[in-house]
Amino acid sequence: MKSNFKISYPGSEKVYVQGTIHPEIKVGMRKVNQMPTVSIKNGERIEMPNPSIYIYDTSGPYSDDHATIDIEKGLPHLREPWIRQRAENDKENVCQMYYAKQGIITPEMEYVSIRENMNCKELGIETHITPEFVCKEVAEGRAVIPANINHPESEPMIIGRNFLTKINTNIGNSATSSSIEEEVEKAIWSSKWGGDTLMDLSTGPNIHETREWILRNSPVPVGTVPIYQAMEKVNGKAEDLNWEIFRDILIEQCEQGVDYFTIHCGIRLKNIMLAANRLTGIVSRGGSIISRWCQIHQKESFLYEHFDDICDIVARYDVALSLGDGLRPGSIHDANDEAQFAELDTMGGLVEKAWAKNVQVFIEGPGHVPMHKIKENMERQIEKCHNAPFYTLGPLVTDIAPGYDHITSAIGAAQIGWLGTAMLCYVTPKEHLALPDKEDVRNGVIAFKLAAHAADLAKQHPGAIVRDNALSKARYEFRWKDQFNLSLDPEKALEYYKTSNNVGGKYCTMCGPNFCAMKISHTLCDE
C-alpha cells in the first residue's frame, strides 16, 4: 500500500494546545497565519497585523510535518496512557458516562472542551464550554464522546447539540466495487476535508480486513453497521440470522476498536406493517433486513429482545450506540408517518436502558423530509428520546434531484442542525446512483461542513463567526491568499480563481477592474 498520505493546508501550521487539568494532553489545531492589512497614508505604507485564526482540525497526525506516517504500522496511540491509567485506578468500568456521572473529568472531556473553543481564548470570546460543562453533558446523556478503548488512535470529539455540529462520512465497498486501498485513501481524505467521524459500511468481501486498515489509520471515531457483516456470515439470508451470530460479530468489532455501532433495535414486529402503504417502503438496509427477519419468524427481533445484552457487551469497551432508524422515510411522501414515529418512540425507551448501563447513545434520523416537516422531527426526537443527541441523514428536502443530493440534503441538514441535530451524516452527489469516489467524498464532506457551520452560526456557537469575519475581511481587502487559506476548500477556491484573468488583482474577478463594488467602496471609506 502506498504511503504518501501526508496532508498539508496552505498558509497553515499544526499547533498543539496543552491541557490544564491533564497537562499531558495536547490538542492539535490548524493555525492559519494571515498577511497584514496594508494601506498608504500620506505616501507612507502602513501595515496593520491580522490575527492568526485557529481551525478545528480533524486531520490528526497526517497534517503534522513532524509525524512519521506509516500506513502499515498505523497511527500512534494517543489515548493509550489515559486508558491504561483508568484501568489501573478503577478496574470496574471504562465508560466515559460512568466517570461523568461521578463528576470525574477524563482527559477525553478536557480534550474536547479545548477543541470546541477554537479562537475563544485568543480573541477574548466568552464560552460556556468548560471541562465541567462537557462532563455534565455526558453524564446527562445530552452528549456522546465515542471512544472505544481499543481505538486509542482516535482523537476525542463530542457529539451533542450544545457543541459544534459534527458531520459523518460514509465509506466502504460493496460486492461490486473498490479495493481496501481505495477505502483507506477515502478515510484519510475525509479527515482532510473535515469529516468528524467515519462510518465503514462495507458489505463486500474482506469486511474485517478493510475495517482493520481503516481503524488503525483513522484519527477520528469509526462507526459500523454490524448487521452487514452478520449478513455475510449467513450468505445473505436474513432469516438465518440469530442472536449468537450477531453477538459474536459485535464482540469481534468491539475488540477491533469500532467506536460506535448503528443497530436497528427500534424495529418492533407490530410496527413493520405500518410501512406497508408507503410509497417507498423501507429504505434502510439494516431496517429491511431486520423487518424481513421479524416477519419470517413472526417474533420480535433479536436486537430488540437482546438490547440489554448488547449494552453489556459495548459497555466493556465504551462503544457508543447509534440507534438506527430502520423505518426512516425514503421519500417526501413518506415523511413523518406513523411507521417512522412509532420507531422513534421505541428508541426513547431503549435510551434509558442504555444510560442505566453507562452506555452512550444517540439516535439516527431521516431521510427525506420536506422543509415544513423538519421541525416536528427534531422536537419529537428531543422529547421522546430524553435529549439524547440526534444524528440525521440529510434530510433531503426534495426527491427530484438525483445527482445533486448533496445539495438537497445540505439544505435540510443546515436547518435541522440549527434546530439541534448534533451530527449530520453526509450525502454525496452519487446518492441513489452509485458508490462515491474520492471527488464525491470531497464534495459531500464540504457540503456538509458548510451546512454544519451555518447551523453553528445560527446557534451562535462561541467563536463560530470568527472564521467568517476573518475570511470576509480578507476578501474585502483583496488578500486573496488569506481568503482561500481560511476557506473550507482552499484548493478549489484557488483553482476557480485562476480561471479568471486577474490573479493578484486589487479588484473582484467577477466585476473586472472598472466595476468592482468593493474597490469603489474602499474609495468611499477613504474620503
Next chain:
Amino acid sequence: MKSNFKISYPGSEKVYVQGTIHPEIKVGMRKVNQMPTVSIKNGERIEMPNPSIYIYDTSGPYSDDHATIDIEKGLPHLREPWIRQRAENDKENVCQMYYAKQGIITPEMEYVSIRENMNCKELGIETHITPEFVCKEVAEGRAVIPANINHPESEPMIIGRNFLTKINTNIGNSATSSSIEEEVEKAIWSSKWGGDTLMDLSTGPNIHETREWILRNSPVPVGTVPIYQAMEKVNGKAEDLNWEIFRDILIEQCEQGVDYFTIHCGIRLKNIMLAANRLTGIVSRGGSIISRWCQIHQKESFLYEHFDDICDIVARYDVALSLGDGLRPGSIHDANDEAQFAELDTMGGLVEKAWAKNVQVFIEGPGHVPMHKIKENMERQIEKCHNAPFYTLGPLVTDIAPGYDHITSAIGAAQIGWLGTAMLCYVTPKEHLALPDKEDVRNGVIAFKLAAHAADLAKQHPGAIVRDNALSKARYEFRWKDQFNLSLDPEKALEYYKTSNNVGGKYCTMCGPNFCAMKISHTLCDE
C-alpha cells in the same frame, strides 16, 4: 454563429395546452411519459400504467421538434398578436397592472395560470390559481408578469409568493472575458435547465449587441442593470453620470425589449455612511457606483430624484422595476444592519409611487445572512414594501465556502423561498472567484431549481409534490429511466448511474444485489 441550439429531454415530448378565455394561447409544457409498473402474479405478467407527468418548461421553442431555430433570425413572436390587439383596443396603456386593476384578464394572465397548474387537471388536484386569481394578484402588486411589449418572443411567467418559486440566472461578460456567442449559448443553456428569467449583466464592450442577441433568442424575460451601460458611456467615471445619460440608456433598453430593470434608487445620501463601519462595505456594483456619485456631488441620486420619470418611461413599455438593494450585506457580519434596513424602508415608499403609475415592481434582497436572521428579512420586506414580491440573491448562510457558494446560497434560498420570496437569484460555484462558464451555469441553475422546488413543497403549492411522488415511485420500482427522466438533470443522473456496475439491475447501485433495502422491502409487501 452556430445554430444547433435544439434542446431535447429524454423520454419527454413537448405538448401545448390551449387557453379557454383566450383560445389562441398555447402553453408549452414538457410531458414525461412513464413505463408501466410490471409485476408477476401467479406466473402472469401484469402491467399497471403510470400517468404522464407534466413539467414546467422554460425552454421555449428550443425543445419543440417542429420549431425551426435560427439564431440569426431570433425566436417567433408569440405575444405579438396579443400586444397588437391591446394597442388597437386601448391606445392609452400597455401595462398588465393597468388591465388587472380593471379586472381584465389578459392572455398573459391566462397563460401563467395554465402554466402554474401543471398536473392539477389531469390528477384532480385542487388549485387556487385561476386566471381571476392571477389578475387580482397583479392588480394588488403581489405578483409581477415581466413582459416588455418589445420582447414578444418571451413566454409569460409570473413572480409572486402565491405562485411557484422562480429562479433567475445571471450571465454577461465583463471587460476581461467571454464572447457574444458564449453568452447566447449560456442564455439558451439556462433555459434548458430551468432558469425562469435571465439577467444580462454585461459590463464589457458590445453591451448593446450582446443584449440584442440575447433578447431575440430568449424565451424567458430578460433583466438588466442599466447603470452598467451608463458607466461605459462615462468611461467608468461614476461622478460623470447624470439623469440624461441614464434616461437615454433606459429608453434604448426599453426599445430593445428588456423586461425588467434593476435600479438602485433606494440609496439615500443620508444612509450611505451607515455602511461605513461595515466589515465589507458596499458589495453591490450599482450600489457602490450610486453611493460614490451621491458622496462626490453631496446630493440625492438622480435615480431617487427622478423615480417618477423612470416610472413614466418604463410604463410606456410595461417594463417591470426591480428595486436593487445597493446596500445589501456582503458578509455574515453585516447582515440585517441599519444600512440594509434603511434602504428597504426607502424602497417601500417607491413601491407605492410605481403602482400609482401601473408599473409592476419587485424588491431585491440580500446577500449574506445567517439562518437565524433570514426570517426578519422576509417579514420586514413584506411589511415595509406592501407585499410587493421579494427577489433575493441567495442568501448565503456562511462566508467560509468560496467554490461552493451555490450550496451556501441554496440553503438560504430554500428557506427564504419557503418564507415567501418569489424569485431566487442563482449563485454559481464561481461566485466571488470568477465569471461562470457553461458548466457553472448548469450547477447554479440546478442548485436553485431544487431550492425553489423545496420551497414549493414546503409552501404546499398545488401539485408540487406530484413530481417527487412519481420519481420516488419509479425509484422504488427500479424504473431507472423514468426516475432519471423525471429528475432535474437527467443527463447527470444517468452519467453517475453508469459509474456503478449495475445498469438495468433490479437493486440499488449503492447497496449491491444482496443488500438492497428496496429489493428486500418489496419481498415484505409481497408476503
